[in-house]
Amino acid sequence: MLSCHKATRLMSESQERPLSQFERLSLALHTAMCNGCRQFERQLPLIRSLAHTFARRPDTTPTNLGPQGTVDKDSS
Numbered sequence: 001m002l003s004c005h006k007a008t009r010l011m012s013e014s015q016e017r018p019l020s021q022f023e024r025l026s027l028a029l030h031t032a033m034c035n036g037c038r039q040f041e042r043q044l045p046l047i048r049s050l051a052h053t054f055a056r057r058p059d060t061t062p063t064n065l066g067p068q069g070t071v072d073k074d075s076s
C-alpha cells in the first residue's frame with residue numbers, strides 16, 4: 001500500500017498530469033482505507049485555489065513589509 005506521503009503527492013500530481021492506471025488504482029486503494037488522505041483529497045481543490053490566490057497577490061511579498069513584519073506607512 002502507498003504511504004500517506006506518496007498518496008498525497010500523487011493527489012497533487014493528478015492536478016498537473018494524468019495518473020497512470022496503476023497510480024490511480026494504488027491511490028483509490030489507499031484513500032479507501034485512509035481517512036486522513038480522504039480528507040486531504042476533499043480539501044485539495046480548496047487548498048489549491050487558496051494557494052493560487054495567495055501567489056497572485058502582489059502586496060503579500062516580504063519586501064513590502066516593514067522590519068517588524070508590518071506595513072510601513074510612515075516612511076515618507
Ligand SMILES: [Zn+2]
Nearest residue numbers: 004007034037
Ligand atoms: Zn493516507
